[in-house]
Amino acid sequence: MLAQSLRRVLNTHLRFQTLNKRMSSTYANFDLVKRVKLGFTDVEVSKWRSRITGLSVVHLDYEAPIVNGYFAVGTEIFNDSGCPHTLEHLVFMGSKKYPFKGIIDQLANRGFSNGTNAWTDIDNTVYTVSTAGGQGFLQILPIYVDHILNPTLTNAGFVTEVHHIDPKGHDSGVVYSEMQGRQNTSGDLMALRLQRLINPEGSAYRSETGGLMEALRELTIDKIRRYHATYYVPHNVSLIVAGKLSDGTNGLLSVIQNQIEPTLIAQGYNEGPHPKGWKRPFLETSSAQRGPIRETITSTVEFPEKDESMGELVIGFIGPPPDEYLEREALDILGTYLTSSPVAPLNKQFIEIEHPLCTYFYFGEDTRATFVDLPVYVGSVPTGELDKLPNLLKECLGRIVTEGIDMTRMSMVIRRNRRQLWSKLESSKGDTFSGTIITDFLLGPQDGSGLLPAMNEMAYYDTLEKWTSDQWTSLLKRYYVDPPAVIVKGIPSASLADKLEKDEKERIASQVAKLGPEGLARAAEVLEKSKAEHDRPIPIEILKSFPVPDVKSIAWIPVQSHQEGNSRSIPAGRTTDSSELMKYIRTDGSPLPFFVEFDHVKSDFVTSHVFLSLATLPNRLRPLISAYSASFFSLPVQRESGHRLSHEEVVNALDNETVSYDTGLGVNSYFADMFRVSIKVEVEQYQSAVQWLKDLIYGAEFDKERIQVTLAKLQQAIPEMKRDGHTVMSAVWTELLFDERSTSRANGVTSQMDVIPKLIKQLQESPDSLLKDFEEIRKHITDPSGVRFAVSGEVLSLEKPRSIWHDCFRNVLPEANLQPVPLASRTLSTVGKKPSKKAIVVSLPTIESTFAMHTTKGIEGFNEPRYPAQRVALEILNATESFLWRYIRGSGLAYGASVSLDNESGLLSFSLYRSSNYMGAFRQGALVLKGLVDGSIPLEDTALDAAKSSIVYAVTNGVASPGRAALASFTNQALKGVSQYHNVDLLEKYEQVTKEDILTTLRDDFLPLFNPDTSVATVVTAPSQADGISQQLAGLGFEVGRRTLEASAEELAAGEVDSGSDGETESDTEGEDRR
Incomplete structure (x- = not known):
């Protein structure tokens, strides 16, 4: 039966391959709500809605090898039970048509996917899937929607996935474990307190949608079923699909019309987009009753932490209505202006000083009904400064209002934001726009009139570039200086850490005593029966009826490659020298004596990288790499032209000319014994980027004051870093398995235990010796035998692709045989071997x-x-x-x-x-x-x-x-x-x-x-x-x-530091699995 259902899905898909691709304003049950073609990118957006079931469909059509799906449900909850979050998990336990736990992921994996995923936000739950090519995507779509709208929601699924008591009397379950790891962290505690204070009674924005542990222990599957019946209805769901499908939007609508709509109609969903009695979540409920903050409220939250030296701060303001897109864009740019670099006004006053008052500011925005929220996050604040900092911040912002905006820098910030948006669109159009499309579904007008204004970011840049200083200061005054705020102080508490441990032990002991041997035996029996029920094997014929797509259907991005330099870094025959690229490179100047690899792809940008070997670095200097990296872009520089730049001039020039810049150890978690510097620019700035690489590496001045500021920031950030279990575990693992030659070990939380305080002391007592150590680092990492350059991007459009490297580096990089790439295996400890x-x-x-x-x-x-x-x-x-x-x-x-x-x-x-x-x-x-x-x-x-x-x-x-x-x-x-x-x-x-x-x-x-x-x-x-x-x-x-x-002071540690700009990098990896 199920195998036949799958074949019908596939046959339907095949039939639609012959459909006329011409788009009209209707397609069967679906009416075109809005079509948007953006002028600054090749994305065409069409929004459709079924006049019968109310189901919404949005297709973002553009060329890309990956197709992404974001299936959104508006989820409103007025308590802390965690129903939205538990449903996010239980949906994947099987559906009415496909009643097998995990079948959705096993089928997705067969369709060139890495499985499904989901997240729960305060006002929505989104289910995602990504496939290589469109065939697998259209195969999995009807099955996925059936899981979302018709999940099995069994008792057995609740027991294992949400909450149960194990045979020893401990509380467990996937959701419970997740919230156990989150509930008492500083971030979650402070966020919940802010929600409670900024939103009135009766608002769902006050809720902990993940579910508090005490509420999860009382939750039942029946409550979840009732919640699902209320909110998981087709008129409250939007299927958002991003990427190229072989039959375009028609093919997508065909699958939905023939494989999804009939089931929904048979279930009685036939009253259109707004059935009688339906209220749009957050817009037509008490959650929409959001007003201004009447008076400043200050609240204190304790979080468990043995180190009581550093706290945190979040200050909540109320922003404009969600459809004031120009003003919201202006506020985003204003936040960037205030905080984005060492020369930003707030950073200069509070962070880039001998004794920092914090390590970062972040001006956020949370889209809400009626008004957006504007939280300001302040990290690693000395506990003695927590009471003072909110007033100091307001005074600083007030001075900016009085003195005016640096319009030269503001213009630079806007231009850079524009470049970064272009870059993000080139990397991932779907992820760029998915949040906007989801918000439009949740809060936007149902006629689609909000789509274009919400997506037309480039037009707002055009307008904001014409703003005056008075307009910017008026905005700052209106939202951050004049109005009251909600201030939440996060204070570390060693006694709370002890109390939580004691209370949990007592609670478990009481639970065990209450259950007794018979109760524990029953709990064990329930768990085993539940596992057995949902671990039933999926019939093989069902899986086999879902065909694996053809790899040949994937369109790979072509890359032309050419290497320069007498030293071959790879065995002969393993490079692909493109004749077109090679000819183009060789028309520009003479051959290079050092290694450069050019990799051409069609792009609006070009990135220049340098990889510097750390193999010969003396082990005593290896722990200094974190400080070297953190200070890399914020030191004075003597340029090859003879012009000396202050650290502020360096930062301003880089921000003005680049898309992004950053340093790190290696790339994509490999080659951590190489120090990497990357600068991404528009094509016309390529020569400038190469010159910057030269001057930053060889011309940086290790200034005592700047190094002191860097070390102070690193020291202050340590307590927050040590609170993360995964970070600590990784550092301890590295310490055990690698020796003192490992750069990762030398710069981990545990391996560098007392390095930062000692460096601060050395800088105070013997500054010349420490500055000489930094000079010695530069000497070792610039050894010509360990330098490798890479140029990636639109190489065929570069004016001087090769000769600029000769012009910049001829005096510092003589011809030398490249030493092998330093591998982690050479630094294994005795235990690691x-x-x-x-x-x-x-x-x-x-x-x-x-x-x-x-x-x-x-x-x-x-x-x-x-x-x-x-x-x-x-x-x-x-x-x-x-x-x-x-x-x-x-x-x-x-x-x-x-x-x-x-x-x-x-x-x-x-x-x-x-x-x-x-x-x-x-x-x-x-x-x-x-x-x-x-x-x-x-x-x-x-x-x-x-x-x-x-x-x-x-x-x-x-x-x-x-x-x-x-x-x-x-x-x-x-x-x-x-x-x-x-x-x-x-x-x-x-x-x-x-x-x-x-x-x-x-x-x-x-x-x-x-x-x-x-x-x-x-x-x-x-x-x-x-x-x-x-x-x-x-x-x-x-x-x-x-x-x-x-x-203790001896155990302070500095972890890996992001010393770069606030732009994206191509080496970003996925975050944790949110399911």
């Missing part, structure tokens, strides 16, 4: 769950013959609703579980994220691996097919924009030493991987992760769990070491 027995358990008072990583030896190298099998095995284990997901997350043991391979260092790791039951999750991971190897858990061919298909999406997404494609070309050839299209070439090898290959690598390579003799463990957990976890690890055979991350 042979992981065995060691376990470190860290007690962290700011968290309530557990973060852990178990590591063993893996394959090393980027062209290893065993890699394809391991890559497919990783996908099989990690895929959404695959083995680790089902056995660990699906059982409520952790929010996330995965296995990862670092083939640069040759380490394989099993990770747990926000685990409520660490040892239970670890044992389930071992059970999965052992079961797959011995056959007690079957590995079906469909899992293999889905893994290979999902890898296609990952590869496509990695080169889905011009910038990504060009950077991948350089990374493959110049750093990894493989072919230009290595990732794409591997697709054929993945296809050849057999089930036997998978079982072999699981047995030989993955099982050692769960054997203490062949692995090590790093665990960061709440103080209340540290003793028990340590004892359990020792019982398994680990030699356990204990640590508590306190906040």
